[in-house]
Amino acid sequence: MIKIGDSIPAASITTIDKDGQASTSAExxxxxxxxxxxxxxxxxTPTCSEAHLPGFVVKYDDFIAKGIDVVACLSVNDAFVMKAWQASQNAENLTMIADGGAALTEALGLTLNTGDFGGVRSQRYSMMVDNGVVTQLNVEPANGFEVSDAETILGQLT
Structure with missing residues (x-):
């Protein structure tokens, strides 16, 4: 599993933001x-739509005020689903990362096998990445939602 001080690994991702959709490398x-x-x-999904994503939407301006350039949401879903979810959640200020094949999630060592629920997915976590290097990491225990919320990582920013 990735840890503080590690660089973001190489992987192909699709980003969706106010400028559109693009395929790029995580690096x-x-x-x-x-x-x-x-x-x-x-x-x-319930916790993701009712609590996790909305917290970052509400606190977006606070992150920008703390010097953050981008607030991004990653899920092992395709770009079409991520774009529709972004629109339905009024999350246009966030960058959605569609990790459809779980390439980045696997490279980070943060996969979660949900079986019949959806197969390989991402664990729930938050991290701060400064110029490609992880400087903060909050990984939830199974079925948890206590340390990856917007309030926690916002409080960890200096």
Missing amino acids: LFFANKKVVLFALPGAF
């Missing part, structure tokens, strides 16, 4: 900026 996406990344098991 390129996280380079030369400060990114708060949070990940969750699936778009349109």
Whole structure:
């Protein structure tokens, strides 16, 4: 599993933001900026839609005020699902990362096998990435939602 001080590994991802959709590498996406990344098991699922994502939408301006360049949400879903979820959650300020094949999630060592629920998904976590290097990491225990919320990582930013 990735840890504080590690660099974001190489993986192909699709990003969705106010400028549209793009395929890129994780290394390129996280380079030369400060990114708060949070990940969750699936778009349109109860905890993810009712608590996790909305917290980052509400606190977006607070992250920007603390010097964060990008607030990004990752899920092992395809780009079409992530774009629809972004629109339905009024999350246009966030960058959605569609990790459809779980390439980045696997490279990070943060997979979660949900069996019949959806197969391989991402564990729930938040991290701060500064120029491609992880400087903060909060991984939830199974079925937890206590340390990866917006309030926690916002409080960890200096």
